[in-house]
Amino acid sequence: MPGNAFRLLFCSLWALLAVAVCPAVVAAGEAPGSADVLRIGYSEFPPFEYRADNGEPAGAFIDITRALVAEAGYEAEFVYLPTSRIYLYLKKGKLDVWPGLTNIPSLQGQILESWASPFSDMLSAWQLKTSAPLTHFNELKGKTVIVIAGYTYSGLIEWLKSSDGIRVTEAPNHRAAIEMLKLNRGDYLLDYSAPVRDILSDEERDLFSEVPVRRRSAAWLFSLANPRAATVREVFDDAYMRLLDKGLVPPVQDKSPGRVLPGFPDEYL
Numbered sequence: 001m002p003g004n005a006f007r008l009l010f011c012s013l014w015a016l017l018a019v020a021v022c023p024a025v026v027a028a029g030e031a032p033g034s035a036d037v038l039r040i041g042y043s044e045f046p047p048f049e050y051r052a053d054n055g056e057p058a059g060a061f062i063d064i065t066r067a068l069v070a071e072a073g074y075e076a077e078f079v080y081l082p083t084s085r086i087y088l089y090l091k092k093g094k095l096d097v098w099p100g101l102t103n104i105p106s107l108q109g110q111i112l113e114s115w116a117s118p119f120s121d122m123l124s125a126w127q128l129k130t131s132a133p134l135t136h137f138n139e140l141k142g143k144t145v146i147v148i149a150g151y152t153y154s155g156l157i158e159w160l161k162s163s164d165g166i167r168v169t170e171a172p173n174h175r176a177a178i179e180m181l182k183l184n185r186g187d188y189l190l191d192y193s194a195p196v197r198d199i200l201s202d203e204e205r206d207l208f209s210e211v212p213v214r215r216r217s218a219a220w221l222f223s224l225a226n227p228r229a230a231t232v233r234e235v236f237d238d239a240y241m242r243l244l245d246k247g248l249v250p251p252v253q254d255k256s257p258g259r260v261l262p263g264f265p266d267e268y269l
Contacts, residue, residue, distance in 0.1 A: 037075045038232070040065060041086040041095040043150075044173070047198045048119070048218070049099060051080045061099045061218060064118050064249055068220075072239040074232075082150045093225025096232065102217045102255060105155040105268070112233050114220040116240035117253040121218070122193040123153065125211045125261070126181060134188060134211045137263030141165035146177050146186035153190065154216065156268045160190075175199055182207070192216070214269065215258040 042049045042057050052058040057078040069076045079095065089095040091110045102113050125134045134140070142165050147157060149170040161168050169186055171177035174195045181189045189196075193210065200208070220236055222229040243249045257269050 038096045041098040043083045065099045072235045090223045098221045111221045115237045117217045117219045123213045126189040143187040146189040213261045217255040
């Protein structure tokens with residue numbers, strides 16, 4: 001989907017959510033100012049969540065989260081952190097919840113995932129069209145793979161770095177990664193579809209090809225260091241269904257990985 005189409009999609013979603021994020025929307029029986037505060041981590045994953053130029057959290061996932069927090073009768077305190085720090089803070093209970101991606105091995109036993117999943121995104125291998133497209137994960141051997149610094153790829157980053165014959169080089173952000181691929185500083189870029197497509201110009205879309213690797217699902221991850229985690233998760237899921245009935249949030253997504261590139265390591269599905 002072209003970058004303009006992504007922007008139109010998310011602008012439409014934000015318009016639908018305008019009513020839902022109104023401060024007057026609180027759960028039944030909650031008086032203004034009495035709602036519990038939830039510390040909510042977010043990271044740089046545009047167009048779904050990111051820190052805007054004014055320093056405020058932004059993106060479709062953030063707007064859905066705001067609507068959900070209000071509908072559930074809570075208040076939100078957003079904290080911008082790199083992904084690795086979010087993992088640590090969830091484990092230690094310094095964050096209550098993270099709107100993030102599911103099935104993260106290092107967080108197993110440390111978090112509860114919401115049942116509701118508002119969207120999914122594809123982890124893809126990007127390469128110049130002058131190169132042969134990736135058909136099997138083993139074809140990464142002997143190649144240089146560009147990754148985004150701070151992303152764990154659900155633990156896959158450690159597998160890549162420890163694999164014989166795969167050279168890993170980090171880019172500080174999605175734009176830098178695209179520029180590195182242009183300059184042949186890597187054979188492949190391992191990155192998510194929406195962030196890359198959102199920044200590609202029309203000319204750049206003619207330069208690159210995308211091979212889907214596996215689908216990743218979004219959900220709300222609740223810290224088990226918070227004794228209320230199970231209760232908050234249940235309240236969030238119930239609130240999501242109420243907003244869904246009003247047409248204010250997307251339908252609940254299937255959390256399966258979908259079609260997976262052959263050779264992808266099973267332990268990271």
